[in-house]
Amino acid sequence: xxxxxxxxxxxxxxxxxxxxxxxxxxxxxxxxxxxxxxxxxxxxxxxxxxxxxxxxxxxxxxxxxxxxxxxxxxxxxxxxxxxxxxxxxxxxxxxxxxxxxxxxxxxxxxxxxxxxxxxxxxxxxxxxxxxxxxxxxxxxxxxxxxxxxxxxxxxxxxxxxxxxxxxx
Amino acid sequence: xxxxxxxxxxxxxxxxxxxxxxxxxxxxxxxxxxxxxxxxxxxxxxxxxxxxxxxxxxxxxxxxxxxxxxxxxxxxxxxxxxxxxxxxxxxxxxxxxxxxxxxxxxxxxxxxxxxxxxxxxxxxxxxxxxxxxxxxxxxxxxxxxxxxxxxxxxxxxxxxxxxxxxxxxxxxxxxxxxxxxxxxxxxxxxxxxxxxxxxxxx
Numbered sequence: 330x331x332x333x334x335x336x337x338x339x340x341x342x343x344x345x346x347x348x349x350x351x352x353x354x355x356x357x358x359x360x361x362x363x364x365x366x367x368x369x370x371x372x373x374x375x376x377x378x379x380x381x382x383x384x385x386x387x388x389x390x391x392x393x394x395x396x397x398x399x400x401x402x403x404x405x406x407x408x409x410x411x412x413x414x415x416x417x418x419x420x421x422x423x424x425x426x427x428x429x430x431x432x433x434x435x436x437x438x439x440x441x442x443x444x445x446x447x448x449x450x451x452x453x454x455x456x457x458x459x460x461x462x463x464x465x466x467x468x469x470x471x472x473x474x475x476x477x478x479x480x481x482x483x484x485x486x487x488x489x490x491x492x493x494x495x496x497x
Numbered sequence: 498x499x500x501x502x503x504x505x506x507x508x509x510x511x512x513x514x515x516x517x518x519x520x521x522x523x524x525x526x527x528x529x530x531x532x533x534x535x536x537x538x539x540x541x542x543x544x545x546x547x548x549x550x551x552x553x554x555x556x557x558x559x560x561x562x563x564x565x566x567x568x569x570x571x572x573x574x575x576x577x578x579x580x581x582x583x584x585x586x587x588x589x590x591x592x593x594x595x596x597x598x599x600x601x602x603x604x605x606x607x608x609x610x611x612x613x614x615x616x617x618x619x620x621x622x623x624x625x626x627x628x629x630x631x632x633x634x635x636x637x638x639x640x641x642x643x644x645x646x647x648x649x650x651x652x653x654x655x656x657x658x659x660x661x662x663x664x665x666x667x668x669x670x671x672x673x674x675x676x677x678x679x680x681x682x683x684x685x686x687x688x689x690x691x692x693x694x695x696x697x698x699x
Contacts, residue, residue: 363519366528367608367626374535384533389513392520392528397512404508413504 337476341484347473348405348486351418354470356402361454362395369395372452376428394421405477408486415478419471425453426467433460526627534626537662538655542569543576559585566652571679574658579677582646584688587678590646591617591690602642606649606656607682615682617648618691625660632668639670646676651683 337343362369370391373379379387398421404414429451436447437460445461453463483489520528548567565571575581582590594601603620605612612622621638624631632639639645645664649657661677664670686692 366520366526370528370534370626374538381535381539382533384536385530388528388530388532388534392530393509393513393516396516396519397509400508400512400515410504410508413501414508416501417505417508 338479339481341482343476344480344482345484347476347480348408348411351470351473351477352402352405355398355405355418358454359395359398359402362391362452363399365454366391366395368450369452369454372450375449376432376452378428408483408488411480411483411486411488412478415474415476419474419478422467422470422474426464426471429460429463429467433464436460525630527629534659535655537577537659538569538573542572545572545575548572566679568653570655570658571652573655574661574677574679577658577662578672579658579661579675580673582676582678584678584680584684584690587646587648587676587680587685588688588690590644590676590678594619594646600642601644601646602638604639604645604647604660606647606660607654611650611682613695615686615692615694617682617685618693620648623647623660625656625663628663628667632663636668639664639668642674644674644676645670646678648678648681648685651681652679654681657681 370387373387373391374381379390381387398418401414401418404410432449433444433447436442436449437444440447445459447460448457449460450456451458451463455463483492545565545567548565548571571581590601591603594603598619603617604623605616605620606623606625607616608624608626609622616622621635622631623635623639647657647661647664649655649660657677657679661672661675664675665672682692
């Protein structure tokens with residue numbers, strides 16, 4: 330167990346895989362949200378996360394969040410600011426997962442369905458998704474983001490190059 | 498902490514600037530930061546006596562009492578004073594519009610892909626979320642036509658109600674000229690009424 334934890338913390342392969350997978354997921358989903366902002370706007374309303382009036386915070390989130398995700402994804406690819414980016418993506422995914430849980434429980438109660446039968450437009454660029462699969466996917470994304478934030482590996486990362494450059 | 502906060506602030510600031518910049522130059526579906534898109538949906542929907550499940554009847558039975566839906570969109574629209582149309586009444590308007598197209602217009606409040614896939618024959622797309630592209634170019638028409646029938650996908654969607662609210666509040670079209678066909682394309686399709694695919698070009 331300890332060896333596994335050490336491998337995850339120090340290994341180059343898990344870190345590189347986590348960076349590429351997370352970057353791909355966030356960039357692809359963010360591009361969907363940039364292309365189609367209205368479904369994202371409607372989903373935010375359905376999540377009841379923001380006040381409807383004044384609308385600035387919700388509208389600004391619709392405009393800015395996908396670009397923040399694209400930027401974070403690009404930073405993961407080049408390996409710059411890995412720890413802050415990992416924490417940022419973990420925090421965003423935790424917040425989004427909490428919203429999904431509240432929405433899933435709410436729909437299960439009103440529709441009289443079991444939680445895993447509940448499906449809704451998540452607003453995440455994937456269209457209609459089932460609650461359980463989306464929840465499991467998000468847990469996986471949070472784990473990858475935390476791995477990036479906690480890993481010591483800087484293999485094929487700008488962070489590592491800069492650190493080495495600063496030392497010499 | 499500073500080593501974490503400074504990059505985070507940079508990413509948030511740069512992402513926000515990129516988002517605002519792209520939003521300012523995009524040709525379609527531009528988000529208006531100050532626009533309260535859902536102000537009409539704030540608060541709990543009002544109660545309407547006799548509201549029940551919104552179902553399509555299996556037969557074209559005009560004698561059957563109309564079912565009063567219990568969806569938020571329907572209840573809010575009734576409370577706001579809009580004249581609601583059943584699928585039968587909407588069909589009557591549709592037939593009348595064929596005889597006198599200058600007197601009755603149908604407005605489809607749904608997004609591009611749904612509209613292109615099939616809309617009520619001769620309905621114009623008026624997308625609530627992109628007024629610069631879809632309302633303002635045809636405002637001269639909307640101001641002229643005495644009756645406008647507005648619909649969206651189903652009895653559960655809010656967009657027809659939101660569009661009616663926008664037309665009255667922002668563009669000054671009197672409520673009396675608007676009809677909200679609440680069954681939308683779901684009821685229209687269920688009765689196999691005339692549908693056209695593609696874009697309606699003015």
